[in-house]
Amino acid sequence: MAALKVLEGGSVLEKAAANISVVAGVLSPERAQAMSSRGRDAIDPAGGQAYSAAAMSLVFHSAHPRIPTLRADVRLFEVEGQMWYGGGCDLTPFYPHEADFAEFHAYWKAACDKYDASLYPEFKAWCDRYFYIPARKEHRGVGGLFFDDVDASASSYDVEQFVRDVGDGILPSWEGIVQRRREQAFSEAQRQWQLLRRGRYLEFNLLYDRGVKFGLDGGRVESIMVSAPPLIAWKYNVQPEEGSEEAKLVDLLRTPCDWA
């Protein structure tokens, strides 16, 4: 079962995609090998085991340059009764509204701390590592949470309920920012900056994202590329003016910050 819903041209959401898939099959040797090498001990690297998997992913590209792009997902993978969970939620902003980022991270820290105080620091750092563009020496955004390969049977907290909370928290974690920013005026120059910065989002997806490579090899090109921003501009070597908001944003993305 797979369902993809796309909204294009909204006044707040210039493009939004929600993808849900529930699948079952038999592990190929290549995939089994890759998963086994990532520490999923119950998976025979030779392949051949039956699996089932479920995933929900969201990407919201805002029309407003002061509202960050939101990306999130939750996912579950099962082999012979053993469950591994993954997911995350992160922001890719265009302007350095630090109070917004602190609020977003505080939301996710509280959601994690309900289960275990070690979760937020671990998953926040994982997000910073994952959404990184080596060629630019820049993080894609200001992060959030990212986790994968979480073994439910080897965890001291209720992983399933935690992942349900992550799914339920995606919209509330972002909504305050949207409501606060959506009526602010913005200039054509700020819109252009948003279009330029969106290029980084695509660079990361096409050059580095493991999920994108896997999906394209599987032939699902349109349901993978649906995550692309609706409009992107590319100019050569744009350097924001020293001391500007744009320069501050770029500076923020060089080194992960302790937001929460």
Place this chain on the structure above:
Amino acid sequence: MAALKVLEGGSVLEKAAANISVVAGVLSPERAQAMSSRGRDAIDPAGGQAYSAAAMSLVFHSAHPRIPTLRADVRLFEVEGQMWYGGGCDLTPFYPHEADFAEFHAYWKAACDKYDASLYPEFKAWCDRYFYIPARKEHRGVGGLFFDDVDASASSYDVEQFVRDVGDGILPSWEGIVQRRREQAFSEAQRQWQLLRRGRYLEFNLLYDRGVKFGLDGGRVESIMVSAPPLIAWKYNVQPEEGSEEAKLVDLLRTPCDWA
């Protein structure tokens, strides 16, 4: 020595980049291994040999949807007095003006035939193979020439003079099309189609192009990404109307044609 010139916002060339580099160095084991495995017998796969290299590359993104994107390069690589040449010139159109493509290919066939009747068929087929997007089952454009690893000492024709002719032929091969199309009116819908199709250009560059991956690993991110189209739109699952010019273009890109 490296020189990069970029024009942005021209009335015919919405974005154009010309990149010239002349470099010398010592081969790393990784690079020596890769080149040796591609048949450059004089290269010691262990690395350590001195090399020199020169390259000129061009990309012209037209403002007009009826003028194809032009990409071209010529390059030379030397180790211990042995020379290998590469280069090419190809079109990525938005509309199926078959007479334009035939004219372009006829130009390059004549340029090749002056040296050897085997060159055009070989380099045309190489171009079709190289500029291919497996995830889309589409060629990026209508091709032209592409060649690499041509060993001057093992060739029966004057390879250096041939490559000079390729460099000198880039603008003449395209100019007729530009002059014929630049004054034609176009609609906003045709412009939108151009922005959507430009996405394919970037998909190829970021997902598949060997030169891009090599350049990004080398840290030259802005001089690599300068080849990106100036403005790109991404919509979900756009299917052109049956029988339309847009549908015909997509159909043309499925299977290489004998244009010359």
